[in-house]
Amino acid sequence: MDVMQIIGTGLTAALGPVGAFYALAAMGLNIHYGYTGLLNFGQVAFMMVGGYGMAISVAIFELPFLVGVLIGLAAAAVLALILGIPTLRLRADYLAITTIAAGEILRLLINSSPATQFTGGPFGLPSQVSDNRRFTTTFLEWNPIPAGDYGFSTIKFNATSLWLLVVLWLLVALTAWAIHAIMRSPWGRVIKSIREDEDAARSLGKNVFVYKMQSLVMGGLLGGLAGIGMSLTLSNANPVNFLPQVTFFAFTIMILGGAATVTGPVAGSIAFWFLVAGLDQAIRDAGMLPSGTEGAFRLAFVGLGLMLLIVFRPQGILGNKQELMLNG
Amino acid sequence: MTIIHEPLLIADGITAGYLPGVNILDGCTLELYPGEFVGIIGPNGAGKSTLLKALFGLVNVREGVVRLRGESITNLAAHALVEKGVGFVPQTENIFPSLTIRENLEMGIYLDSDKFGERFDEVCDLFPLLGQRASQRAGGLSGGERQMVAMGRALMMKPSVLLLDEPSAGLSPALQDETFIRCREINATGVSIVMVEQNARRCLQICHRGYVLDQGRNAYTGTGLELLHDPKVIELYLGTLAQG
Amino acid sequence: MAETSRSPGAPALTGLDAVPGVAKPDPILIADGVVRRFGGLTAVDVDHLEVPRGCITSLIGPNGAGKTTFFNLMTGFDTPTAGSWQFDGHDLHGVAAYKVARFGMVRTFQLTKALMRMSVLENMKLAAVDQPGERLATSLVSSLWRKRDDEVEQAAKELLHRFRLDHMADEFAGTLSGGQRKLLEMARSLMVKPTMVMLDEPMAGVNPALTESLLQHVKDLPGLGMTVLFVEHDMDVVMDISDWIIVMAQGEIIAEGPPASIASNRAVIDAYLGAHHEDKSVFDEGPAKIAIPGGAEASDWAAARAREERDQ
Numbered sequence: 001m002d003v004m005q006i007i008g009t010g011l012t013a014a015l016g017p018v019g020a021f022y023a024l025a026a027m028g029l030n031i032h033y034g035y036t037g038l039l040n041f042g043q044v045a046f047m048m049v050g051g052y053g054m055a056i057s058v059a060i061f062e063l064p065f066l067v068g069v070l071i072g073l074a075a076a077a078v079l080a081l082i083l084g085i086p087t088l089r090l091r092a093d094y095l096a097i098t099t100i101a102a103g104e105i106l107r108l109l110i111n112s113s114p115a116t117q118f119t120g121g122p123f124g125l126p127s128q129v130s131d132n133r134r135f136t137t138t139f140l141e142w143n144p145i146p147a148g149d150y151g152f153s154t155i156k157f158n159a160t161s162l163w164l165l166v167v168l169w170l171l172v173a174l175t176a177w178a179i180h181a182i183m184r185s186p187w188g189r190v191i192k193s194i195r196e197d198e199d200a201a202r203s204l205g206k207n208v209f210v211y212k213m214q215s216l217v218m219g220g221l222l223g224g225l226a227g228i229g230m231s232l233t234l235s236n237a238n239p240v241n242f243l244p245q246v247t248f249f250a251f252t253i254m255i256l257g258g259a260a261t262v263t264g265p266v267a268g269s270i271a272f273w274f275l276v277a278g279l280d281q282a283i284r285d286a287g288m289l290p291s292g293t294e295g296a297f298r299l300a301f302v303g304l305g306l307m308l309l310i311v312f313r314p315q316g317i318l319g320n321k322q323e324l325m326l327n328g
Numbered sequence: 329m330t331i332i333h334e335p336l337l338i339a340d341g342i343t344a345g346y347l348p349g350v351n352i353l354d355g356c357t358l359e360l361y362p363g364e365f366v367g368i369i370g371p372n373g374a375g376k377s378t379l380l381k382a383l384f385g386l387v388n389v390r391e392g393v394v395r396l397r398g399e400s401i402t403n404l405a406a407h408a409l410v411e412k413g414v415g416f417v418p419q420t421e422n423i424f425p426s427l428t429i430r431e432n433l434e435m436g437i438y439l440d441s442d443k444f445g446e447r448f449d450e451v452c453d454l455f456p457l458l459g460q461r462a463s464q465r466a467g468g469l470s471g472g473e474r475q476m477v478a479m480g481r482a483l484m485m486k487p488s489v490l491l492l493d494e495p496s497a498g499l500s501p502a503l504q505d506e507t508f509i510r511c512r513e514i515n516a517t518g519v520s521i522v523m524v525e526q527n528a529r530r531c532l533q534i535c536h537r538g539y540v541l542d543q544g545r546n547a548y549t550g551t552g553l554e555l556l557h558d559p560k561v562i563e564l565y566l567g568t569l570a571q572g
Numbered sequence: 573m574a575e576t577s578r579s580p581g582a583p584a585l586t587g588l589d590a591v592p593g594v595a596k597p598d599p600i601l602i603a604d605g606v607v608r609r610f611g612g613l614t615a616v617d618v619d620h621l622e623v624p625r626g627c628i629t630s631l632i633g634p635n636g637a638g639k640t641t642f643f644n645l646m647t648g649f650d651t652p653t654a655g656s657w658q659f660d661g662h663d664l665h666g667v668a669a670y671k672v673a674r675f676g677m678v679r680t681f682q683l684t685k686a687l688m689r690m691s692v693l694e695n696m697k698l699a700a701v702d703q704p705g706e707r708l709a710t711s712l713v714s715s716l717w718r719k720r721d722d723e724v725e726q727a728a729k730e731l732l733h734r735f736r737l738d739h740m741a742d743e744f745a746g747t748l749s750g751g752q753r754k755l756l757e758m759a760r761s762l763m764v765k766p767t768m769v770m771l772d773e774p775m776a777g778v779n780p781a782l783t784e785s786l787l788q789h790v791k792d793l794p795g796l797g798m799t800v801l802f803v804e805h806d807m808d809v810v811m812d813i814s815d816w817i818i819v820m821a822q823g824e825i826i827a828e829g830p831p832a833s834i835a836s837n838r839a840v841i842d843a844y845l846g847a848h849h850e851d852k853s854v855f856d857e858g859p860a861k862i863a864i865p866g867g868a869e870a871s872d873w874a875a876a877r878a879r880e881e882r883d884q
Contacts, residue, residue, distance in 0.1 A: 010755065014696075178712065181712050181714065182708075182711050182712060184714075185709035185711035185717060186698075186703045186704075186705030186706040186707045186711065186713070186717060186721060187705060187706050187707065187708055189690070189694055189697065189698050189706075190698065190706055192687070192689070192690055192694075193687050193690065193698050195689075195792065196687035196688055196689060196690060197687055199669075199681070199685060200681070200685035200686075200687060201670075201698075202649075202668075202669040202673065203647070203649075203669065203670075203673055203678060203679055203680075203681070203685075203761075204669045204670075204673060204678070204698060204699045204760070204761075204764055205668055205670050205671075205673035205674040205678075205764065206698075206706075207668075207670050208670065214708050226574065246854070269684065319346060322347050322348065322349070322350075322744065323689050323744065325346070325347055325348075328722045331869075333866075333869070333870035333873050333874070334870075335870075335874075336642060342594070347747060359872050359874055361862030361867055361870035362862075362867040362870065363862035363863050363865035363867030363871075364862060364870075364871050365859050365860065365869060367858075370752075370779070371751070371753025372749045372750065372755075372777065372778060372779050372782070373748065373751065373752050373781035373783060374749075377749075377750075378680075383864070420683075431878075466881065470634070470635040470636035471635035471636065472635055491804070497771070497776065497777065498635065498682075498776060499635060499804070499805065499846050500632075500633070500634045500635060500805050500845075501805060501806075501807050501844070501845050502845055503634070503792065503856075504633070504805075504845055505855075509633050509854065509857070512860045512863075513860070514683075515859070515860045515863075516860035516861065516863060517863060518863035518864055518868075520836075525671065526751075526776075526777055526779070526780075528780055529780075530855060533855040533856070533858065533861050534580070534843060535857075535859055535864065536859045536871045536875075537874060537875055539870060548882075549659035549878040550875060550878050550879065550882070551875045552858065552859060553858065554875070554879075565779065565780060566780055568785065
């Protein structure tokens with residue numbers, strides 16, 4: 001077993017585009033759940049409409065790339081409104097059920113034959129079908145980095161991955177700054193009070209529904225952005241990339257890093273992907289499992305890890321244990 | 329010859345708290361002798377409920393020992409304590425609202441269910457209302473009636489020690505007085521009681537000895553009567569409104 | 573009561589008939605035919621009620637009388653089966669709870685709602701009104717809301733000082749004891765600068781000695797332009813502080829009037845205050861006789877030991 005290779009694979013995933021766009025998705029989820037107390041079990045749905053919104057606009061309708069991005073984000077915002085208006089006045093469980101369902105409904109819709117002419121169905125929207133169907137083209141054209149391999153030791157990025165990770169991590173940094181600023185403000189205070197006790201917030205004159213809606217949209221936009229990042233990274237918008245496990249990876253990342261902290265999701269994403277990708281590599285090297293089962297093993301590992309995390313260190317890497325223990 | 333009396337229950341130099349690094353109790357001591365009624369009073373945040381919970385293993389005791397009949401029971405699980413004859417009535421959420429009164433009482437003697445019939449009759453002698461409305465859903469009862477169910481349930485195991493956490497909380501003056509009279513009656517049957525109370529005056533009137541806690545430590549100790557008339561205690565804890 | 577009431581609205585109450593539903597010269601809250609049924613149970617059935625402006629009115633009654641349900645109905649936290657009510661001239665039927673609060677009617681809760689994972693100071697600052705920083709658009713640019721936030725923080729610290737909670741300002745509210753949370757909830761409701769404050773058992777769980785200084789704060793409120801309606805069980809408090817008392821039982825108003833008339837109202841006494849309130853002898857008897865052999869000696873011995881330690 002080549003330890004350096006395992007570490008290298010782990011770090012490549014953790015510091016690369018995958019770590020970055022999962023950090024974005026987890027930051028969005030953190031706004032929903034960590035700060036506002038909204039149970040969103042369908043973050044993958046926001047990622048899906050963001051990724052497909054952009055991909056379809058550019059590949060099918062041949063709109064400029066940035067317009068595609070805006071459409072993807074707008075779609076995520078609209079989804080937030082559609083899900084939020086009926087459920088946010090009800091108990092938290094209703095949002096949870098609705099969002100899980102939304103993710104699956106959208107995935108199945110996208111997969112279906114009537115939709116295939118727009119979404120590529122089960123084959124997705126691969127970028128290599130024909131020139132005018134590539135949604136990654138413009139983005140790649142903007143890449144200032146000369147072709148070649150970058151990195152040191154066993155960590156390797158090609159020019160495209162490097163460009164992707166630079167842009168995405170910059171977005172992560174920008175988002176972190178914005179969340180930090182917003183959550184420190186009086187608006188952030190109202191949001192946190194809603195998490196603690198909605199009725200108390202209402203009794204003090206706060207329009208709870210509007211704040212929850214704003215939070216849902218904001219976190220959804222980040223999910224949409226993450227979905228766009230994912231489609232660009234994989235050069236592919238495919239329903240198989242948007243299974244429910246994506247939401248649960250995002251939840252694990254959020255808890256691992258420390259919910260309701262600004263940099264928690266970032267630390268969590270890096271740690272998560274380092275461990276998961278590293279473990280993938282280790283298993284492959286050791287040749288212990290029959291081929292084709294790595295995916296299942298990865299899921300089992302994440303599930304077990306999440307359980308151990310909740311039991312032994314629910315505050316994650318950066319969370320505050322005292323604060324956590326005050327939660328009912 | 330000096331006789332040293334062994335307490336039935338003793339909390340010796342207890343330091344305890346809920347959150348890591350934060351101690352509510354700081355070296356607190358309480359003794360309960362057989363058949364006694366001991367009251368715990370004091371200002372908010374003094375640690376009264378925490379001390380009671382320390383006696384029942386519901387809060388992390390970091391220093392000090394809790395002993396029952398000489399045997400250490402510090403941090404022992406609650407169900408083990410019930411088997412040893414200690415009963416606990418929490419202040420809130422102390423009944424099962426979806427169960428009937430009878431079922432609530434059954435839950436109280438779950439560990440020893442053969443004795444249900446006999447104990448049920450005994451408890452209903454003490455609280456006739458429970459017998460009359462035995463098949464009524466407990467969730468539909470008023471606050472005072474719920475208190476009765478909660479206490480009745482704790483009594484089903486015929487405990488030798490009963491721990492009560494603010495039994496009068498949220499009750500009207502008439503019901504508070506009834507509750508205290510009932511507690512005194514229970515004590516008269518030989519059950520030793522430790523009671524935390526906010527209604528300091530009534531508490532001190534019916535207890536044999538009282539402990540005044542302040543900021544996690546023992547402030548004053550004495551008989552109920554002594555504390556009731558102690559000028560310092562009156563000034564600090566009873567308030568002059570409570571006179572006469 | 574020897575002391576004359578400081579409440580500006582009190583003089584208007586002299587000479588009023590002590591009858592349920594009596595009209596007041598300057599009512600701030602008027603309720604008409606407010607009914608709330610839960611299946612077969614009628615929790616509230618108030619024919620007519622007027623709460624006087626600028627006074628301290630207390631709402632007393634046994635458990636299950638409907639007091640908290642009535643609060644919930646008036647403040648928009650529950651919807652009535654029937655009825656209408658006006659607050660300060662505004663028709664509040666169907667108005668959402670947060671809007672009711674903005675109209676100036678603020679309530680506290682029987683089971684305190686301290687925001688556990690926020691600090692005491694944050695709990696207080698949350699309550700202040702007119703905070704531009706609470707709008708999403710302005711929240712990103714701190715210079716747009718910093719000044720107001722500092723003002724709010726100042727006001728919050730002053731109130732915390734009055735309620736003797738200032739030493740806990742930076743602690744999580746979840747670490748406060750039950751009584752301290754009651755104090756916080758009352759202080760927090762005052763940050764809203766309400767026209768009328770409805771306190772649901774504000775003294776429950778608060779140490780008797782501190783209750784006195786709290787009472788003083790409540791007594792000062794009418795002088796500052798607020799009307800107070802509160803639910804309380806402590807009769808010493810109720811008699812000392814109220815300009816007017818309303819008695820509820822089984823959802824209906826069974827009596828109202830000045831404290832003196834309520835204290836002597838036989839029906840109220842029997843239903844609510846209990847006979848022992850006047851006849852103290854039952855409690856003057858002291859504790860029960862210790863039933864376990866040897867227990868009495870042990871108890872006396874322990875008390876004597878405590879006396880010795882105290883005298884040293």
